[in-house]
Structure formats: structure tokens, C-alpha cells
Amino acid sequence: MAVTETTGGGACAPSVPALPDPATEAVLSCGLVEELAYALGGPFHFLLPGAFDANLRAMRAAVADAGVDGFVYFAKKSNKAAVWVERCVAGAAGVDVASVGELREALGHGVRGEDVVVTGPAKGRELLDLALRHGALIAVDATDELDALLSAAAAPSGGGRPARVLLRCLPPAQPHSRFGMTDAELATALDRCVQAGDAVRMEGFSFHLSGYEVAPRADLAARLVERCLKARALGLRADRISVGGGLPVSYTDAESWRGFLGAQHGGQYHAGKRFGGDDFYPYHSPVAGADALRALLAAGPEGQGRPLAALLREHGVALLVEPGRALLDRAGGSVFRVQGVKERSGQRLLTVDGSSLSLSEQWFNSEYLPDPWLLPLDRDGASGVFPAGVGAATCLESDMLSWRRIPFRRRPRVGDLLVYPNTAGYQMDSNESPFHELPLPPKVVVDRVERTDAPGGRPRWRFDRHFLRA
Ligand SMILES: Cc1ncc(COP(=O)(O)O)c(C=O)c1O
Structure with a gap:
């Protein structure tokens, strides 16, 4: 049963919702992401040709x-x-x-x-x-x-x-x-x-x-x-x-972007990290x-x-x-699994099973801002506002996928999936590295998305040929 809860977790940064995209929503709603996460056992990217x-x-x-x-x-x-x-x-x-x-x-x-x-x-x-x-x-x-x-x-x-x-x-x-x-x-x-x-x-x-x-x-x-x-x-x-x-x-609508720029400040970020408005890509x-x-x-x-x-x-x-x-606008997303949830001094920090090297914006003294979606392992979990930053499974303090505490609408738990939207353009792989011997996230091409609602019309997926050769 869903429980509405508003917990601590620290002050959260304003939401930066991705613009609606039927193809991405179809991929998220048909169970394919969970299935691929299970099959691949680590972070991956999906591509929407x-x-x-x-x-x-x-x-x-x-x-x-x-x-x-x-x-x-x-x-x-x-x-x-x-x-x-x-x-x-x-x-x-x-x-x-x-x-x-x-x-x-x-x-x-x-x-x-x-x-x-x-x-x-x-x-x-x-x-x-x-x-x-x-x-x-x-x-x-x-x-x-x-x-x-x-x-x-x-x-x-x-x-x-x-x-x-x-x-x-x-x-x-x-x-x-x-x-x-x-x-x-x-x-x-x-x-x-x-x-x-x-x-x-x-x-x-x-x-x-x-x-x-x-x-x-x-x-x-x-x-x-x-x-x-x-x-x-x-x-x-x-x-x-x-x-x-x-x-x-x-990436986002005008109002959300204006709202974000006007309201964001260091208190909403992990470790008091600060960004000026000019540090960000113009997300609207x-x-x-x-x-x-x-x-x-x-x-x-x-x-x-x-x-x-x-x-x-x-x-x-x-x-x-x-x-x-x-x-590459709307041509893919990046999926990570929550591996740990740490709550300390009233602040919540998630650790996922990949690194910010798979979300390249972080390497330009900037932050990839479109909100990730949380796909909960247990759909009956509590709902409310649960601010959390997102760290990587590496030993670097600065390896953060999201410095800002994102206002998640469900309590994030170990095993949940985080899907960063619209990452195909530069975010996925410009800076990727097998640091810590972590495998590079595979790329899965999803075809036939538009037929998801047709009888037997599940999307088809395959590995990208560049990944298969690597
Ligand atoms: C010469 C040249 N052409 C094209 C591009 C692609 O730019 P964008 O991805 O912003 O369209 C770049 C990016 O650095 C470039 O240097």
C-alpha cells in the first residue's frame, strides 16, 4: 500500500523535469528497462533510433x-x-x-x-x-x-x-x-x-x-x-x-528552467557544492x-x-x-541501479552501480540537470518528497552523478533503478572509462517503440554493433 510521506533528506533542488517524450515513456512503461537491468546486471544505455x-x-x-x-x-x-x-x-x-x-x-x-x-x-x-x-x-x-x-x-x-x-x-x-x-x-x-x-x-x-x-x-x-x-x-x-x-x-520547459535557476543554491547540493547559472548548459x-x-x-x-x-x-x-x-535529442537514456542509501545529518545520498564518467556533463564543472526517474523495485513503497543526491560506486569524493538533491517522489531503496533521460547527446560516452575495472555500460538499441500499444507490439531490442565489437 502506498504511504505519503515527506521526509528530511536535506533541502532539495527544484525539479527539472524532462519534456514529455512518448517513445521514452513507452520504453519505461513496458517493463523493458527492468528486464534489461536484470539481464545485463549493471548500468546500461538505451538508444532510440x-x-x-x-x-x-x-x-x-x-x-x-x-x-x-x-x-x-x-x-x-x-x-x-x-x-x-x-x-x-x-x-x-x-x-x-x-x-x-x-x-x-x-x-x-x-x-x-x-x-x-x-x-x-x-x-x-x-x-x-x-x-x-x-x-x-x-x-x-x-x-x-x-x-x-x-x-x-x-x-x-x-x-x-x-x-x-x-x-x-x-x-x-x-x-x-x-x-x-x-x-x-x-x-x-x-x-x-x-x-x-x-x-x-x-x-x-x-x-x-x-x-x-x-x-x-x-x-x-x-x-x-x-x-x-x-x-x-x-x-x-x-x-x-x-x-x-x-x-x-x-531538455525542460521554460517555467521549470526559470524556477530552477532562480531558486537553486549551494544548500541544496551534496557537500555544499555550488554552481552559478552560467555553469549549466541552457536546459531550456x-x-x-x-x-x-x-x-x-x-x-x-x-x-x-x-x-x-x-x-x-x-x-x-x-x-x-x-x-x-x-x-540525438530524445534518442536515449541511461540506467543505473541504486546500490546503497545513506542517511546522515538529515541528508540522503544514493550510491549507484556506475560512475559519473557515464554522465559526461559532470566532468565540465557542471551538472546534468534533467531529473532522473526512479523505477522502484517495490511499487508499494512510500510516496512523498525524498530529496537525495546520487553518488558513484567509485572511491572518488567528487564522483557524483547528481550533486543536487533531487526531489524524488518515492523513497529510494536499494535495488531501485534510476533512469537519466535524454542522455544520448554527449552524456553517455564522451568521457566513459573503465575506471576501477567497472565495465563500460553496454548500449541497447530499442526498435519498434511506436508499436508498443499494438497487440504483440513489444519494442525489440538488440546490442549496438559498436558495443558488440568492443
Ligand atoms: C567542428 C564541430 N562541428 C560540430 C560540432 C557539434 O556540435 P553540437 O553537438 O553542439 O551540434 C562540434 C562540437 O564541438 C564541432 O567542434
Whole structure:
């Protein structure tokens, strides 16, 4: 029988509820999570490729509706699973890679080399060689990298193809960024591209901006269009620009986010830990994902007098985007089991069977804020408000999955499951490590979620192919 109880456990931080998501709710309500937790015997991640497909379709539609020529590359660094690459192949998207390993994974799971863009600074010779041989687009980050690329292209191992190149610009508004080239460096790079003749196909320019605002992206995109026109005057192709990633994701509603930022303070966190509002990812964005891409295309860059889309169309410039987080919005969650419950000095601390290395935000002096759901072992347990922080099964004081005391609606008990929502974008595996010889959480792909309510329509699950190979 349920008992309503409001216990101590310390002051709790305000709730940050995840936005409703029918697919995740279907997975939670059909018993699959409990079954997998039993079968796998440790933390795991579940992946929802249907959400990725929907996000990709929406982004492609945003570009098509604006009448712009464009291409979406999935930023592979945001999640290592193979299923996303498979969905890129199925959905006519490319992949943005920044290492030999990522390039190998993309090619190995079926992406054509010409649908790959290689980003990242100071690319090694092995990566340049592989990219050249497969006809990938290479975002050149520095003049010495361009030199290395030209010498790789001239070598027999270069495959005899022209190097397909974007020149990455240092954003004027972020002059301390370690990525991209200054105006002087760009001038040198352009000169070398002209000198290189048929050995190089200079296809345009790129940038990636920190932050999530639309206006600075539209302004810089317009400047890159101007750069394309000047490069064409030098005889270069320059018919595309990449605006990188940074499409925001909205994890929670506006009111909850405002409420959280206004009310959170150190007394609500384990060990008095403190975060300023700016330490957090902006967990609510009024315009997010594909809508942010629409907003970018509709935005009027400074001094242009027309939307970015019109500028791109007028000059025959294609728009490339490299979203990671936004393609993975609602595309999975992370499951841990409560292994211990400690109550001390009126405060409650849970210890789960994994580590914050599987919830990467914690490693950026920040906190992953969307509330985890508690799936109780015993559904008849007490209900009320039970504040608790969440620690890891490691010997590090600082290894906390949630420093803040979350207002759980049931009394957490050993054996309960905690499900962190919407973790596919960067949270799951960017920082994972088998610290303490703890196994890396496996990734389970859940298909057919939409048929949960149909007769015999249980979701299907399988291991991700990247996990199976590891
Ligand atoms: C060059 C480049 N492209 C794309 C991305 C993906 O960004 P996001 O996941 O915010 O869309 C990044 C992220 O660091 C990046 O550096």
C-alpha cells in the first residue's frame, strides 16, 4: 500500500523535469528497462533510433523548405554508437569525424567517403591519407595542416584525387578560440590553394561557434558567403559553407528552467557544492533543433537586408551543418541501479552501480540537470518528497552523478533503478572509462517503440554493433 510521506533528506533542488517524450515513456512503461537491468546486471544505455530519424528528417526539411541546397553531417563525437551512422546512411546524411577511429567507424558502417567531413585541429598524416583516399571533405584548421595535406595529396598514398578542402575561419567574436585561421592565415591558405591547381578542390569555408545563439551564426555565415565570392574571383570553386554544430536542445520547459535557476543554491547540493547559472548548459531553449536551423536560415545577417537563405540561394552557396547534440535529442537514456542509501545529518545520498564518467556533463564543472526517474523495485513503497543526491560506486569524493538533491517522489531503496533521460547527446560516452575495472555500460538499441500499444507490439531490442565489437 502506498504511504505519503515527506521526509528530511536535506533541502532539495527544484525539479527539472524532462519534456514529455512518448517513445521514452513507452520504453519505461513496458517493463523493458527492468528486464534489461536484470539481464545485463549493471548500468546500461538505451538508444532510440526513431528519434534520431525524426530529428534528421526535420533538419533536412528545414533546409529544403528554405529552398537552399544543403547537407547534414552527424557530429560523431557526440555518441559512439554505430546505430547513428547506420541511420545517417538510411537518411541520406553524412558524418563529421575528427579522428582515424571515427572515420573508420563511419566508413565501416556504410557511409561513403564523399559524405564525410573531417574536422578537428592538426590532423595527423594517417587521417589525412585516409580522408584523401576516400574523397572526404577536409576542414583545414591551419596553414601548416594545408601544407601537410598538399604533400599527402602529392604522394602515391594520396590516391591521385584532388584534396577536397574547406578553410576553417577563426570567429572574430571568439578571437581566443584555438580553432580556425585568422584573416592573414586565410589569405595565405587561399594563395596556396590557387598555387596547388588541380591538386586541391577548395570547396568553401567553415566555422564552429561556441554558444547557441542564432544571430552570431547568421552574421558569420554571411561573411563566409562573401569569402566564397572572393575565392571564386581567384578561380576557386568555393560553393559551400559549413556552420558547424551548436543547434540547441531543449531538455525542460521554460517555467521549470526559470524556477530552477532562480531558486537553486549551494544548500541544496551534496557537500555544499555550488554552481552559478552560467555553469549549466541552457536546459531550456525556446527555439531548438530543426527549428533553430529554420531560424538561422530565416535570420537577416547584419547589413545584408535579406535572410541568410536568400543570400545562399542568390550566390549558389550550399549550407552544411554538423549537429551532434540536436540530432540525438530524445534518442536515449541511461540506467543505473541504486546500490546503497545513506542517511546522515538529515541528508540522503544514493550510491549507484556506475560512475559519473557515464554522465559526461559532470566532468565540465557542471551538472546534468534533467531529473532522473526512479523505477522502484517495490511499487508499494512510500510516496512523498525524498530529496537525495546520487553518488558513484567509485572511491572518488567528487564522483557524483547528481550533486543536487533531487526531489524524488518515492523513497529510494536499494535495488531501485534510476533512469537519466535524454542522455544520448554527449552524456553517455564522451568521457566513459573503465575506471576501477567497472565495465563500460553496454548500449541497447530499442526498435519498434511506436508499436508498443499494438497487440504483440513489444519494442525489440538488440546490442549496438559498436558495443558488440568492443
Ligand atoms: C567542428 C564541430 N562541428 C560540430 C560540432 C557539434 O556540435 P553540437 O553537438 O553542439 O551540434 C562540434 C562540437 O564541438 C564541432 O567542434
